[in-house]
Amino acid sequence: MKAIRQLLRVAGEEGPAIRRAILWRLAENLCLVLPMAMIFAALLPVLDPARQRLPEWLSGPLAPLWIGLLLLVAYLGQGFCANRAADLGYGAGYRLTARLRARLVDHLARLPVGYLRGRDTGDVTAVLMQDVTAIEIMPGLLLPRFVAAATLPLLGIAAAFAVEPMAGLVLSGALALALLILAACQRMLRGASERRSAAMAKLNGRLLEFVRGIQVVRAFNLATGRLREMDAALAAARDSGRDITMRFVVPASAAPVALALGTGLLLALVSERLVAGSLSAAGALLLLLVAVRLFAPLAEAVDFSAMVRQMEVAIDRVDAILAVPLMAAPNDASLPPDATIRFEDVVFGYGATPVLRGVSFTAEAGAVTAIVGATGAGKTTIARLLAREWDPEAGRITIGGVDLRDLPAARIAELIGVVSQSIVHFSLSLRDNLRIGRPDATEAEMRDALRAARCEDLLARLPEGLDTVLQNAGAALSGGERQRLALARLFLKDSPIVVLDEATSSLDVENERLVQEALAELTRGRTVLVIAHRLWTVRGAAKIVVLEHGTLREQGSHEALRAGGGAYAQLWAALRQAPGWRRIDSDAPPLLLPGAAG
Numbered sequence: 246m247k248a249i250r251q252l253l254r255v256a257g258e259e260g261p262a263i264r265r266a267i268l269w270r271l272a273e274n275l276c277l278v279l280p281m282a283m284i285f286a287a288l289l290p291v292l293d294p295a296r297q298r299l300p301e302w303l304s305g306p307l308a309p310l311w312i313g314l315l316l317l318v319a320y321l322g323q324g325f326c327a328n329r330a331a332d333l334g335y336g337a338g339y340r341l342t343a344r345l346r347a348r349l350v351d352h353l354a355r356l357p358v359g360y361l362r363g364r365d366t367g368d369v370t371a372v373l374m375q376d377v378t379a380i381e382i383m384p385g386l387l388l389p390r391f392v393a394a395a396t397l398p399l400l401g402i403a404a405a406f407a408v409e410p411m412a413g414l415v416l417s418g419a420l421a422l423a424l425l426i427l428a429a430c431q432r433m434l435r436g437a438s439e440r441r442s443a444a445m446a447k448l449n450g451r452l453l454e455f456v457r458g459i460q461v462v463r464a465f466n467l468a469t470g471r472l473r474e475m476d477a478a479l480a481a482a483r484d485s486g487r488d489i490t491m492r493f494v495v496p497a498s499a500a501p502v503a504l505a506l507g508t509g510l511l512l513a514l515v516s517e518r519l520v521a522g523s524l525s526a527a528g529a530l531l532l533l534l535v536a537v538r539l540f541a542p543l544a545e546a547v548d549f550s551a552m553v554r555q556m557e558v559a560i561d562r563v564d565a566i567l568a569v570p571l572m573a574a575p576n577d578a579s580l581p582p583d584a585t586i587r588f589e590d591v592v593f594g595y596g597a598t599p600v601l602r603g604v605s606f607t608a609e610a611g612a613v614t615a616i617v618g619a620t621g622a623g624k625t626t627i628a629r630l631l632a633r634e635w636d637p638e639a640g641r642i643t644i645g646g647v648d649l650r651d652l653p654a655a656r657i658a659e660l661i662g663v664v665s666q667s668i669v670h671f672s673l674s675l676r677d678n679l680r681i682g683r684p685d686a687t688e689a690e691m692r693d694a695l696r697a698a699r700c701e702d703l704l705a706r707l708p709e710g711l712d713t714v715l716q717n718a719g720a721a722l723s724g725g726e727r728q729r730l731a732l733a734r735l736f737l738k739d740s741p742i743v744v745l746d747e748a749t750s751s752l753d754v755e756n757e758r759l760v761q762e763a764l765a766e767l768t769r770g771r772t773v774l775v776i777a778h779r780l781w782t783v784r785g786a787a788k789i790v791v792l793e794h795g796t797l798r799e800q801g802s803h804e805a806l807r808a809g810g811g812a813y814a815q816l817w818a819a820l821r822q823a824p825g826w827r828r829i830d831s832d833a834p835p836l837l838l839p840g841a842a843g
């Protein structure tokens with residue numbers, strides 16, 4: 246019953262359809278009882294000629310015709326009810342899960358990105374696929390068995406009480422025992438089902454990782470930790486499955502035994518009463534039919550109780566995602582007057598240890614500000630906080646004087662374009678991939694953006710131009726092409742702020758040149774925050790902010806900081822001592838963004 250309540254809660258708009266499906270299943274079960282009643286009625290004149298109280302139409306010469314007709318009606322009725330119930334139940338199941346997945350996706354899209362970064366991707370996709378599918382099968386596949394198991398034994402017990410109260414008591418006892426065993430079975434399954442879901446989610450994550458990183462796995466052959474992890478995940482999935490089955494074996498066989506015990510007792514009672522003459526042959530037949538036919542669905546209930554438990558766990562896992570609060574933000578707010586970024590005494594940590602410890606700086610509108618510092622200093626964290634993946638624990642971040650927390654997420658997304666190594670394209674046409682940047686972009690605007698992003702050669706090569714579908718999310722494109730296409734999207738997006746996070750570090754010389762040219766054009770006149778992992782590329786930034794262990798050590802222009810002899814000068818000194826620094830120092834672009842320097 247708890248399962249049905251949970252299902253109806255999560256079903257939302259599909260609740261009425263599921264309730265109607267339950268009613269049709271009830272009607273189906275009544276139709277199922279009718280043939281039994283007819284067989285009984287047909288035999289009654291023979292079994293109990295003295296006490297028969299049947300109406301004329303059931304005992305007269307036309308009785309076989311009436312009984313035949315009623316049987317036909319019962320079977321047709323049963324088929325019709327089952328059909329209506331299946332239509333409603335399966336339909337509701339598929340609609341409900343489509344809606345549930347859309348709701349989950351909407352919710353995930355609006356959650357702080359930080360929440361997703363902290364969760365295993367495999368676990369989240371397992372909720373979206375596996376858990377939602379466990380709910381999907383309930384209204385169509387499991388509900389009929391559930392209704393049959395809940396109604397037929399009760400009908401049987403009512404009939405038994407009417408014929409022989411003692412028989413009713415025996416069957417009630419057997420039913421109570423079987424239900425107790427089922428409840429124990431559910432309790433035993435509780436932990437096992439949760440472990441099974443967790444193990445499957447973990448396996449899902451490892452498999453996703455494996456498919457994504459298959460080249461690396463192959464290159465490192467079988468000796469990688471990743472494969473060991475996969476083996477562990479496979480073993481955990483196997484063990485959790487076996488655990489569920491083993492916990493299940495005892496109750497699965499105990500419940501039918503309890504029912505068989507009830508039937509045995511009933512048989513003994515029937516023969517005793519028959520001999521004593523206190524039970525008619527008709528009564529005896531009815532009781533036996535009840536015991537054999539109407540209790541059967543209960544024995545089957547054990548088999549699907551594991552699936553019902555799995556559904557309950559699945560609903561809990563779905564609920565857990567839907568319960569993660571969205572970041573508070575007003576529904577509407579006007580755009581900030583300008584794109585000046587200000588960090589004011591920002592404190593932040595992913596866990597207990599602070600990563601940023603009271604960082605304050607201003608990135609002037611229309612100028613390039615670079616964040617530099619040793620690895621782990623907190624540079625990327627600054628970019629993440631600016632995109633409001635998390636909120637600072639103390640202090641505030643403003644754009645144009647407006648606190649990020651007072652801006653709707655959509656506004657922040659409009660204001661900021663991010664160029665990073667992790668580029669995502671979709672298995673859609675080039676046109677649709679570009680339109681992610683601006684949904685209403687015209688053909689001419691798209692071509693201009695591709696030109697600005699140095700993608701003309703790529704466009705010329707694609708067999709169907711803008712309509713070419715990027716198969717497998719653009720896996721066939723080179724790193725540089727992927728990067729440039731991502732830039733084309735940003736040209737269309739036209740956001741006043743651009744964050745550059747290690748945009749070109751893994752490109753070859755030619756691609757790096759093309760991307761640098763495109764970047765120079767993209768950043769012109771915008772507020773640019775460069776998360777600089779390579780010191781020599783930020784010499785021309787209007788302001789360089791130097792971070793050390795999450796603390797701002799100094800800020801100023803390249804020349805001023807070098808002359809000051811502080812942390813930045815030391816970083817340069819260290820760089821100059823590195824082998825090959827001369828080549829880097831003299832050959833690298835002297836200024837990352839010539840056009841954008843304020």
Ligand SMILES: Nc1ncnc2c1ncn2[C@@H]1O[C@H](COP(=O)(O)OP(=O)(O)OP(=O)(O)O)[C@@H](O)[C@H]1O
Pocket residue numbers: 362363595596600618619620621622623624625626627778
């Ligand atoms: N999602 C996360 N959960 C927990 N700790 C994190 C997370 N992301 C980063 N950190 C930690 O926060 C600190 C700062 O990380 P951040 O990525 O901001 O540094 P960075 O200066 O950009 O380093 P790099 O130049 O190596 O990219 C590091 O100690 C890092 O391990």
